[in-house]
Amino acid sequence: TQLLEQSPQFLSIQEGENLTVYCNSSSVFSSLQWYRQEPGEGPVLLVTVVTGGEVKKLKRLTFQFGDARKDSSLHITAAQPGDTGLYLCAAFGSNDYKLSFGAGTTVTVRA
Amino acid sequence: KAGVTQTPRYLIKTRGQQVTLSCSPISGHRSVSWYQQTPGQGLQFLFEYFSETQRNKGNFPGRFSGRQFSNSRSEMNVSTLELGDSALYLCASSLGWGDDTQYFGPGTRLTVL
Numbered sequence: 114t115q116l117l118e119q120s121p122q123f124l125s126i127q128e129g130e131n132l133t134v135y136c137n138s139s140s141v142f143s144s145l146q147w148y149r150q151e152p153g154e155g156p157v158l159l160v161t162v163v164t165g166g167e168v169k170k171l172k173r174l175t176f177q178f179g180d181a182r183k184d185s186s187l188h189i190t191a192a193q194p195g196d197t198g199l200y201l202c203a204a205f206g207s208n209d210y211k212l213s214f215g216a217g218t219t220v221t222v223r224a
Numbered sequence: 225k226a227g228v229t230q231t232p233r234y235l236i237k238t239r240g241q242q243v244t245l246s247c248s249p250i251s252g253h254r255s256v257s258w259y260q261q262t263p264g265q266g267l268q269f270l271f272e273y274f275s276e277t278q279r280n281k282g283n284f285p286g287r288f289s290g291r292q293f294s295n296s297r298s299e300m301n302v303s304t305l306e307l308g309d310s311a312l313y314l315c316a317s318s319l320g321w322g323d324d325t326q327y328f329g330p331g332t333r334l335t336v337l
Contacts (some may be wrong), residue, residue, distance in 0.1 A: 155228070155314050155328025158269070199265065210280050212316075212326060214258065214267040 114196050116140075117202055117215035125221040134218045137184040137203035143207070145185045147176055150199040150217075159187075192222045226250065228317050228329035235336045242303040245332045249296050249317030255279075256298040257326060258290060261312040270313075273298055274320045302334075310336045 118137045148156035160169050169176045175188040189205040200222035202215045230246045237243050249256050258270040269282040273292035290300040312333050318327035
């Protein structure tokens with residue numbers, strides 16, 4: 114069973130500041146996903162990274178997959194209140210179709 | 225295209241009762257997965273159904289069960305409810321092969337008193 118560790122658990126910043134969320138594991142993944150969940154809603158997929166060293170950008174969000182495919186980071190530039198939410202990393206098992214999630218990082222962006 | 229729908233959205237039960245939750249996947253999706261989300265344990269995988277067959281199962285007791293119908297709609301059942309079963313239950317649908325995208329419903333908030 115792979116374990117995805119996210120840090121920090123909580124993050125509260127002012128609008129316009131930058132932030133980084135980390136997702137680490139001792140396991141190697143074929144791919145890793147990032148989701149955002151808002152209150153009262155289910156998680157929504159933001160991105161899937163599949164290649165070691167890969168960097169993907171989604172507007173002000175930058176996702177990086179570690180060279181060894183064991184870790185990933187999510188960086189938000191000039192955060193806005195609309196970025197507030199629970200950010201979750203997730204990965205499928207190597208031999209099954211079970212999606213395992215990290216505990217999540219709760220991000221609050223104050224106006 | 226309509227998203228994943230879950231019914232009911234909120235449910236209050238008492239210990240010892242049983243409950244059935246329903247999930248309607250996106251049209252054309254053949255896989256439905258169920259997850260339990262709690263503040264203490266986060267999002268945990270319950271089971272996944274593909275073409276009416278349970279394909280994967282998480283580490284939950286036998287009180288948690290599910291099924292999938294020929295139209296891909298799925299239900300999950302929890303029998304002999306315990307206080308610790310209070311959680312947000314999420315279902316997600318996908319095409320069912322590869323690392324394809326899972327689309328989540330809004331969840332059913334279950335409270336056990």
